[in-house]
Amino acid sequence: MTLDDLDKQILQAMQRNADQSTTQLAAKLGMSQPATWRRIRRLQEAGIIVGRRLELDAEKVGFGVTVFLGVKLATKGRVSLEAFERAIGAIPEVQTVDHVLGLYDYRLRVVARDLADFERVLRRRIMTMPGVGDVEANVLLSEERRPGPI
Known part of the structure; x- marks a missing residue:
């Protein structure tokens, strides 16, 4: 079109x-x-408009910490990628999952109530997933620009 x-x-x-x-x-x-x-x-x-969504202020609804995680899988292959994507999709604190090219295989946006809550999600949910290798966390300090119109 x-x-x-x-x-x-x-x-x-x-x-x-x-x-x-x-x-x-x-x-x-x-x-x-x-x-x-x-x-x-x-x-x-035509599939150009694929939906509409409600945007919430995460902090105002109790999620004061946002962390970007770089995740490198220990093993790679179609099966491990699909298994990771399926498993990570079941974690509600993981807001976005981006398969990327570079040092890490995935970039995740994770929200948590506070740093202790994030640590719980990281240790008990993400790091225990089969195939997860290296992980790098970057805590969001401030968001200067929200995604806008293309």
Whole structure:
């Protein structure tokens, strides 16, 4: 599917505020509501818009620590990668799992109530997983920029 300028404007506006109605979005873009709705529907059917999500302030809901973990697997292969991804996906404190190229095989974003809680997750859940080798932790001090529109 080729995106035209109106498609791109719709996507940018929706990335800034996915809660707005199609009527509000149409008014901002100078379009009719039905035309806007049809374009959004087409973008969804093409798989360009894959969902909408609610973003919470982790600290305000009791998760005051965010840690980025670099995880290097001790053994590599398709089976070990898939087993790790399946097992790590079952840990609710692990917010994102990125398979990366470089020193580590995976980059994880882990939230915890405090450092003691993070240590518990690391020692009891992550380090006990089969195949986990080296791990490097980086504690988030502040987030200067949130992911924004593409």
